[in-house]
Amino acid sequence: SQLAEENSWALSVHEGESVTVNCSYKTSITALQWYRQKSGKGPAQLILIRSNEREKRNGRLRATLDTSSQSSSLSITATRCEDTAVYFCATDGDNYAQGLTFGLGTRVSVFP
Amino acid sequence: ETAVFQTPNYHVTQVGNEVSFNCKQTLGHDTMYWYKQDSKKLLKIMFSYNNKQLIVNETVPRRFSPQSSDKAHLNLRIKSVEPEDSAVYLCASSDRGRTEVFFGKGTRLTVV
Numbered sequence: 001s002q003l004a005e006e007n008s009w010a011l012s013v014h015e016g017e018s019v020t021v022n023c024s025y026k027t028s029i030t031a032l033q034w035y036r037q038k039s040g041k042g043p044a045q046l047i048l049i050r051s052n053e054r055e056k057r058n059g060r061l062r063a064t065l066d067t068s069s070q071s072s073s074l075s076i077t078a079t080r081c082e083d084t085a086v087y088f089c090a091t092d093g094d095n096y097a098q099g100l101t102f103g104l105g106t107r108v109s110v111f112p
Numbered sequence: 113e114t115a116v117f118q119t120p121n122y123h124v125t126q127v128g129n130e131v132s133f134n135c136k137q138t139l140g141h142d143t144m145y146w147y148k149q150d151s152k153k154l155l156k157i158m159f160s161y162n163n164k165q166l167i168v169n170e171t172v173p174r175r176f177s178p179q180s181s182d183k184a185h186l187n188l189r190i191k192s193v194e195p196e197d198s199a200v201y202l203c204a205s206s207d208r209g210r211t212e213v214f215f216g217k218g219t220r221l222t223v224v
Binding site: 086105107 | 145152202210
Protein backbone atom coordinates (compact mmCIF):
# COMPACT_ATOMS: atom_id res chain seq x y z
CA SER A 1 0.00 0.00 0.00
CA GLN A 2 1.07 3.60 -0.46
CA LEU A 3 1.49 6.10 2.25
CA ALA A 4 1.78 9.78 1.57
CA GLU A 5 3.16 11.92 4.35
CA GLU A 6 3.68 15.61 4.69
CA ASN A 7 6.86 16.45 6.53
CA SER A 8 5.68 19.28 8.75
CA TRP A 9 2.68 19.44 11.01
CA ALA A 10 2.22 23.22 10.86
CA LEU A 11 3.77 26.22 9.16
CA SER A 12 3.18 29.91 9.78
CA VAL A 13 4.04 32.78 7.46
CA HIS A 14 3.14 36.43 7.01
CA GLU A 15 1.17 37.65 4.02
CA GLY A 16 3.33 38.09 0.96
CA GLU A 17 5.88 35.52 2.02
CA SER A 18 6.35 32.12 0.37
CA VAL A 19 5.75 28.77 2.00
CA THR A 20 6.62 25.23 0.97
CA VAL A 21 4.94 22.02 2.07
CA ASN A 22 6.84 18.79 1.54
CA CYS A 23 5.53 15.29 1.03
CA SER A 24 7.10 11.85 0.84
CA TYR A 25 5.55 8.63 -0.35
CA LYS A 26 6.52 4.99 -0.15
CA THR A 27 5.74 3.20 -3.42
CA SER A 28 5.49 3.88 -7.14
CA ILE A 29 2.71 6.16 -8.31
CA THR A 30 1.11 7.25 -11.55
CA ALA A 31 0.29 10.68 -10.17
CA LEU A 32 0.43 12.76 -7.02
CA GLN A 33 -2.20 15.33 -6.15
CA TRP A 34 -2.22 18.28 -3.80
CA TYR A 35 -5.40 19.26 -1.99
CA ARG A 36 -6.35 22.14 0.25
CA GLN A 37 -8.99 22.00 2.96
CA LYS A 38 -10.38 25.16 4.42
CA SER A 39 -12.26 25.23 7.69
CA GLY A 40 -15.71 23.66 7.40
CA LYS A 41 -15.18 22.46 3.85
CA GLY A 42 -14.05 19.28 2.17
CA PRO A 43 -10.63 19.06 0.50
CA ALA A 44 -10.35 20.58 -2.96
CA GLN A 45 -7.73 19.74 -5.54
CA LEU A 46 -5.01 22.26 -6.29
CA ILE A 47 -2.63 20.44 -8.61
CA LEU A 48 -2.18 17.00 -10.15
CA ILE A 49 1.36 16.12 -11.17
CA ARG A 50 1.99 12.92 -13.10
CA SER A 51 4.95 10.63 -12.50
CA ASN A 52 6.60 11.71 -15.78
CA GLU A 53 6.42 15.40 -14.83
CA ARG A 54 8.92 17.22 -12.68
CA GLU A 55 7.08 20.47 -12.11
CA LYS A 56 3.54 21.84 -12.47
CA ARG A 57 2.25 25.33 -11.91
CA ASN A 58 -1.15 26.75 -11.18
CA GLY A 59 -1.09 30.50 -10.61
CA ARG A 60 0.81 31.14 -7.35
CA LEU A 61 1.18 27.41 -6.76
CA ARG A 62 4.10 25.30 -7.89
CA ALA A 63 4.37 21.56 -7.35
CA THR A 64 7.48 19.49 -7.90
CA LEU A 65 7.87 15.75 -8.06
CA ASP A 66 11.03 13.73 -7.60
CA THR A 67 10.30 10.07 -8.23
CA SER A 68 13.85 9.00 -7.41
CA SER A 69 13.52 10.27 -3.83
CA GLN A 70 9.75 9.67 -3.78
CA SER A 71 9.04 13.19 -2.67
CA SER A 72 7.00 16.17 -3.75
CA SER A 73 6.69 19.77 -2.70
CA LEU A 74 4.03 22.42 -3.00
CA SER A 75 5.12 26.05 -2.92
CA ILE A 76 2.83 29.00 -2.54
CA THR A 77 4.21 32.41 -3.41
CA ALA A 78 2.83 35.80 -2.40
CA THR A 79 0.68 34.17 0.27
CA ARG A 80 -2.65 35.67 1.31
CA CYS A 81 -4.68 35.21 4.46
CA GLU A 82 -7.15 33.11 2.47
CA ASP A 83 -4.39 30.56 1.82
CA THR A 84 -4.78 29.55 5.46
CA ALA A 85 -5.81 25.90 5.31
CA VAL A 86 -4.65 22.33 5.73
CA TYR A 87 -2.70 21.05 2.74
CA PHE A 88 -2.61 17.36 1.81
CA CYS A 89 -0.71 15.37 -0.71
CA ALA A 90 -2.50 12.31 -2.07
CA THR A 91 -1.41 9.32 -4.10
CA ASP A 92 -3.32 6.80 -6.16
CA GLY A 93 -3.33 3.04 -5.75
CA ASP A 94 -3.25 0.25 -8.30
CA ASN A 95 -7.00 -0.26 -8.19
CA TYR A 96 -8.94 2.76 -9.40
CA ALA A 97 -11.77 1.88 -7.07
CA GLN A 98 -9.54 2.29 -4.04
CA GLY A 99 -9.58 6.05 -4.19
CA LEU A 100 -6.69 8.21 -3.07
CA THR A 101 -4.47 7.82 -0.03
CA PHE A 102 -4.03 11.13 1.74
CA GLY A 103 -1.08 12.29 3.78
CA LEU A 104 -1.31 13.53 7.33
CA GLY A 105 -1.85 17.16 6.29
CA THR A 106 0.12 20.32 6.99
CA ARG A 107 -1.66 23.28 8.54
CA VAL A 108 -0.52 26.51 6.92
CA SER A 109 -1.42 29.73 8.70
CA VAL A 110 -0.96 33.04 6.92
CA PHE A 111 -0.97 36.09 9.17
CA PRO A 112 -1.49 39.72 8.12
CA GLU B 113 -24.79 23.18 -9.77
CA THR B 114 -22.68 20.05 -10.01
CA ALA B 115 -21.05 18.87 -6.84
CA VAL B 116 -21.16 16.43 -3.96
CA PHE B 117 -23.92 17.06 -1.47
CA GLN B 118 -24.06 15.67 2.05
CA THR B 119 -26.76 15.76 4.71
CA PRO B 120 -26.90 16.46 7.55
CA ASN B 121 -24.12 18.92 8.28
CA TYR B 122 -24.05 17.96 11.96
CA HIS B 123 -25.46 15.16 14.04
CA VAL B 124 -25.32 14.55 17.77
CA THR B 125 -26.42 11.18 19.09
CA GLN B 126 -26.04 8.86 22.01
CA VAL B 127 -23.94 5.74 22.25
CA GLY B 128 -25.72 2.73 20.80
CA ASN B 129 -28.00 4.62 18.42
CA GLU B 130 -28.19 4.05 14.69
CA VAL B 131 -27.40 6.90 12.33
CA SER B 132 -27.47 7.34 8.59
CA PHE B 133 -25.81 9.98 6.46
CA ASN B 134 -26.78 10.83 2.93
CA CYS B 135 -24.61 11.67 -0.04
CA LYS B 136 -25.45 12.56 -3.60
CA GLN B 137 -23.19 13.56 -6.46
CA THR B 138 -24.30 15.34 -9.61
CA LEU B 139 -20.97 15.12 -11.41
CA GLY B 140 -21.78 12.01 -13.38
CA HIS B 141 -18.98 10.05 -11.73
CA ASP B 142 -19.07 6.30 -11.51
CA THR B 143 -17.15 5.92 -8.23
CA MET B 144 -18.01 7.23 -4.79
CA TYR B 145 -16.18 7.10 -1.48
CA TRP B 146 -16.59 7.66 2.22
CA TYR B 147 -13.67 9.04 4.19
CA LYS B 148 -13.39 9.52 7.94
CA GLN B 149 -11.50 12.56 9.20
CA ASP B 150 -10.47 12.63 12.83
CA SER B 151 -9.76 15.59 15.07
CA LYS B 152 -6.17 15.74 13.83
CA LYS B 153 -7.40 16.05 10.24
CA LEU B 154 -6.21 12.57 9.34
CA LEU B 155 -8.21 11.34 6.32
CA LYS B 156 -8.83 7.61 6.11
CA ILE B 157 -10.78 5.95 3.35
CA MET B 158 -13.59 3.72 4.57
CA PHE B 159 -15.33 2.56 1.40
CA SER B 160 -14.98 2.82 -2.33
CA TYR B 161 -17.95 1.88 -4.46
CA ASN B 162 -18.95 1.77 -8.09
CA ASN B 163 -21.55 -0.31 -9.86
CA LYS B 164 -19.20 -3.25 -10.07
CA GLN B 165 -17.10 -3.25 -6.97
CA LEU B 166 -17.26 -2.41 -3.31
CA ILE B 167 -13.94 -2.09 -1.56
CA VAL B 168 -14.01 -1.97 2.20
CA ASN B 169 -11.04 -0.78 4.22
CA GLU B 170 -10.27 -3.75 6.44
CA THR B 171 -9.93 -1.50 9.50
CA VAL B 172 -13.54 -0.31 9.29
CA PRO B 173 -15.73 -1.86 12.03
CA ARG B 174 -18.66 -3.95 10.86
CA ARG B 175 -21.17 -1.55 12.33
CA PHE B 176 -20.43 0.71 9.36
CA SER B 177 -22.09 -0.09 6.04
CA PRO B 178 -22.50 1.78 2.75
CA GLN B 179 -25.87 1.84 1.02
CA SER B 180 -26.32 2.73 -2.63
CA SER B 181 -29.48 3.03 -4.69
CA ASP B 182 -27.73 4.17 -7.87
CA LYS B 183 -24.35 5.47 -8.93
CA ALA B 184 -25.19 9.01 -7.83
CA HIS B 185 -26.01 8.10 -4.24
CA LEU B 186 -23.93 6.50 -1.52
CA ASN B 187 -25.23 6.67 2.03
CA LEU B 188 -23.42 5.63 5.17
CA ARG B 189 -25.13 3.77 7.97
CA ILE B 190 -23.69 3.19 11.43
CA LYS B 191 -25.61 0.53 13.32
CA SER B 192 -24.65 1.20 16.91
CA VAL B 193 -22.45 4.23 17.34
CA GLU B 194 -19.56 4.33 19.77
CA PRO B 195 -17.65 7.33 21.16
CA GLU B 196 -14.70 6.74 18.83
CA ASP B 197 -17.03 7.26 15.88
CA SER B 198 -17.07 10.98 16.61
CA ALA B 199 -15.45 12.51 13.53
CA VAL B 200 -16.21 14.25 10.26
CA TYR B 201 -17.42 11.92 7.54
CA LEU B 202 -16.62 13.06 4.04
CA CYS B 203 -18.30 11.74 0.95
CA ALA B 204 -16.47 12.04 -2.35
CA SER B 205 -16.65 10.98 -5.97
CA SER B 206 -14.36 10.66 -8.94
CA ASP B 207 -14.22 9.34 -12.43
CA ARG B 208 -12.42 6.12 -13.19
CA GLY B 209 -9.10 7.83 -13.77
CA ARG B 210 -9.18 9.54 -10.35
CA THR B 211 -7.68 12.65 -11.88
CA GLU B 212 -9.62 14.58 -9.29
CA VAL B 213 -11.63 13.55 -6.26
CA PHE B 214 -14.49 15.89 -5.39
CA PHE B 215 -15.56 16.11 -1.77
CA GLY B 216 -18.71 17.17 -0.02
CA LYS B 217 -18.57 19.50 2.95
CA GLY B 218 -18.77 16.66 5.41
CA THR B 219 -21.04 15.51 8.22
CA ARG B 220 -19.74 16.10 11.72
CA LEU B 221 -20.84 13.32 14.06
CA THR B 222 -20.65 13.74 17.82
CA VAL B 223 -21.38 10.72 19.97
CA VAL B 224 -22.21 11.52 23.60
